[in-house]
Amino acid sequence: MRFNQLKLLLEHFVSCRKAMQAMYRRLELNADSERVRMLLAYLQHQEKENAEHLEDFISQAKQEVLDTWTDIRLEQDLPAKIAKISQPANMSSDDVASLALETSEQSLALLRVAKDELSMLGARQFIGNLIEHQEKRQQQMVHATHRLDDI
Numbered sequence: 001m002r003f004n005q006l007k008l009l010l011e012h013f014v015s016c017r018k019a020m021q022a023m024y025r026r027l028e029l030n031a032d033s034e035r036v037r038m039l040l041a042y043l044q045h046q047e048k049e050n051a052e053h054l055e056d057f058i059s060q061a062k063q064e065v066l067d068t069w070t071d072i073r074l075e076q077d078l079p080a081k082i083a084k085i086s087q088p089a090n091m092s093s094d095d096v097a098s099l100a101l102e103t104s105e106q107s108l109a110l111l112r113v114a115k116d117e118l119s120m121l122g123a124r125q126f127i128g129n130l131i132e133h134q135e136k137r138q139q140q141m142v143h144a145t146h147r148l149d150d151i
Contacts, residue, residue: 003070004070006066006067006069006118007066009074010066011058012110013111016107019083020047021047025040025044027040027096030086031091033091033092035148036092038148039144043096043141057130061126072110085099085103093148108131111130115128
């Protein structure tokens with residue numbers, strides 16, 4: 001379906017983050033390195049918190065913002081693509097960090113398109129705030145990865 005309400009788009013974004021959490025768990029079970037397992041456990045925790053925060057954020061939004069119609073086609077297979085991602089057992093923390101940034105950027109791309117396409121100012125601001133929060137979380141993840149490398 002081409003036209004979707006903003007609420008559906010946001011729920012799709014949450015499902016992408018939950019798929020990322022499941023991916024990190026799968027990778028953690030397969031990882032050889034204790035450092036990589038620690039990073040993957042951290043990322044799981046972050047994505048769990050992120051999904052919970054997003055659900056709270058959505059529940060606090062004004063109904064007229066959530067009911068806004070968008071002309072954006074959802075990439076339904078993104079959670080499925082995330083579910084199929086695998087890495088070798090000897091993956092490095094850099095491999096994990098790159099994968100985390102790449103998958104996060106893929107899911108954020110949908111929100112960026114939505115922000116550019118929305119005409120309702122309140123909806124644009126809502127999505128803009130959400131994008132800003134997600135970008136800060138990405139920066140925290142990168143900093144945490146670097147701190148782990150320093151240990």
